[in-house]
Amino acid sequence: MSSVAVDQAWLATCPKGLEQLLAQELQALGAESTKETVAAVHFDGTRELAYRACLWSRLANRILMPLHSFSLDEEDQLYQECLDIPWEEHFSHEQTIAIDFIGTSRLVDNTMYGSQRVKDAIVDRIRREEGERPNVDTKNPDIRIQVRQHKGQVTVSLDISGESLHRRGYRTGQGSAPIKENLAAALLIRAGWPEMMKDGAALLDPMCGSATLIIEGAMMAADIAPALLRERFGFSDWKQHDQELWQSIFDEAEQRKTAGLEALELDFRGYDANPRVLEFATLNIEKAGLDEHIRLAHKPIDQFGKATADYGLLITNPPYGERLGDVDGLIPIYQKLGSVLQKNFQGWKAAVFTGNVELGRETDLTPTKQYQLFNGTIPCKLLVFTDLTSRSAKIEERLNTPAPAQVLTEGATMVLNRLIKNQRKLNKWLNKTDTSCYRVYDADIPEYAVAIDIYEDSVHVQEYAPPGTIEDRVARERFAEVKQAVKEFASEVEGRIHYKERRRQKGDNQYQKFNEGPSDTMVVYEGEAQFEANLSDYLDTGLFLDHRPVRRMVAELAKGKSLLNLFCYTAAVSVQAALGGAKSTLSIDMSNTYLDWAQRNFDLNKLSDKNHHLLRADCLKWLETDSEKYDVIFLDPPTFSNSKKMDVVLDVQRDHGDLIRNSMAKLADDGVLIFSNNFRKFKMDELTLRQFDCENITPQTLDMDFERNPRIHNVWKITRRSSFG
DSSP states (O other), X not given: OOOOOOOEEEEEEOOTTOHHHHHHHXXXXXXXXXXXXXXXXXXXXXXXXXXXXXXXXXSOSEEEEEEEEEEOXXXXXXXXXXXXXXXXXXXXXXXXXXXXXXXXXXXXXXXXXXXXXXXXXXXXXXXXXXXXXXXXXXXXXXXXXXXXXXXXXXXXXXESSOSOTTOOSOOSOOOSSOOOHHHHHHHHHHTTHHHHXXXXXXXXXXXXXXXXXXXXXXXXXXXXXXXXXOSOOTTXXXXXOOHHHHHHHXXXXXXXXXXXXXXXXXXXXXXXXXXXXXXXXXXXXXXXTOTTTEEEEEOOGGGOOSOSSSSEEEEEOOOOOOSTTOHHHHHHHHHHHHHHHHHHOTTSEEEEEESOHHHHHTTOBOOSEEEEEEETTEEEEEEEESOOSBHHHHHHHHHXXXXXXXXXXXXXXXXXXXXXXXHHHHHHHHHHSOBSEEEEEEXXXXXXXXXXXXXXXXXXXXXXXXXXXXXXXXXXXXXXXXXXXXXXXXXXXXXXXXXXXXXXOSTTOOSOOSOSSSOOEEEEEETTXXXXXXXXXXXXXSOOGGGHHHHHHHHHXXXXXXXXXXXXXXXXXXXXXXXXXXXXEEEEESOHHHHHHHHHHHHHTTOOTTTEEEEESOHHHHHHHOOOOEEEEEEOOOSXXXXXXXXXXXXXXXXXXXXXXXXXXXXXXXEEEEEEXXXXXXXXXXXXXXXXXXXXXXXXXXXXXXXXXXXXXXXXXXXXXXXXX
């Protein structure tokens, strides 16, 4: 008899970065109340839905059925709580079990120990109920149990998927470093393949390796359930398994596969320069039952001729040099790929998945969209191209196109010409730098007092507050001319243009509302670091571009040492320091918004909270109470703050001396304090200059894009005097 259709809570896990796609996929299968969390999606549904998710999810790793959740307040509680779960309802002593214990805490700081305590509780429970105990089989258990602890909360779940769902069952051989099947499916979805295949598009991978991308694309087009080849699931030996229900779901999938393959007429092709790798690919394609639909050929990337179809998706995962010294040797591969796309695949869409965006730039193409994903633990990007015209050709065309005099005002033309001139000067530097965000204009023409920044493929325009001598009407007219110039300059930009316009207003409305539409949040890169930038909702974007060299400096100073980051904002300095090898970081701010943002930045860079901590506190009060010493301190207070959360009003010019002295009290004897502020008329306190070694290092903290405005910030390197005299 089939099970009664009763909704219950489930949890689907996935690779980091796929949460949104997985939630959409589960909703399409019938899931309700989906809620995304890091690397997982909670959802409600029937057992039939859970079975369908195991069979049909192209993105999930595991489908879990939570059995019990509790707060871990003392060590022995882990054993007792797990002992109270009625395990006998799920399996018997004759079956084997395995426990996956994930996460550590102060009480249980070793996953092997945690797994052992849970195992003890389970076998003691089954022995008490049945007289005998089950055995443990870590490699091929009948029943797999997952226990996850996070921030003091423990959740115990039955893993009804068994082995990770990314293992489809068709991969019998592989080339070097293949991507997992569910990541390949995500890349295809992000690249738009599900929509393209409905329009008869071809699919091609010029560096196909084990052919995972081509196989996953063909399975989507043929309506083949990704787990159809799997021999068993976690629910196969579960006492509550409904075989009749499962068989009906499985039979339906078999029928859909037969019909899908009969109707499949799309062109699927895979190529590779390594004939040995193609042997593995052939075996995988045959095992997937797609050998009549996918064609393979031995062909290096530079031997590609014209595309075999007028319309299609070229998607590939080229090597990106995980080891130091590999990158230079890979540059020609990306250059050849870009050349082939430009010459022979006009009208197609292309997608390149790489862990090195600098190599991606060697294609000389401008991505229409970029998606942040992870290949295992490696942060990567999927670069999607809909325009296969070279970047250099588009820039030259734009820069050499004279401004249409009849369209732009004289002022707008002046701003546009300055933008073009600045961009030309920056291009050579940008080709060598490791950032996707930079400033292209900073009030270069005083009458047009705005800052214009490029964020990936979007533009952020921020107006400086006009002086009181300028009529509001004049300021509005000039800002309108700036908009004309930016629109013309950014005509090739695929992203959005955001304007932040400051206006004098009556009452409590100090500034005009910045976001009139949906939020525009993106992930940008700076060296090895990834940061979340919000271009729409706030005056600032979450990343101070002028502090780029300061972040590099602090990261170098903090290597192998402890860092204290005061007034941390979104903790970009701490992220760079942590990635640079800082032993520990503590980042303090009083804003929950900023600290939540900072946590997302830490999560983006896969930084553990074991050594890198965030603290919500008033920095002024905290400095009076904490007694710990730090090797490096970064102090970047606001110019002025009268926040209701603070007991006093902060004025950086008036208060910086006391603030520096209180911070120096927390500095280790041979430590370094980096003090930064944005007050243009700042003057260092005389007492501070006498007490400490204070070096103004502002000129060293300006990259080329900020050299035009050397007063953008003040930065001081402060240490204790070695002797007094």
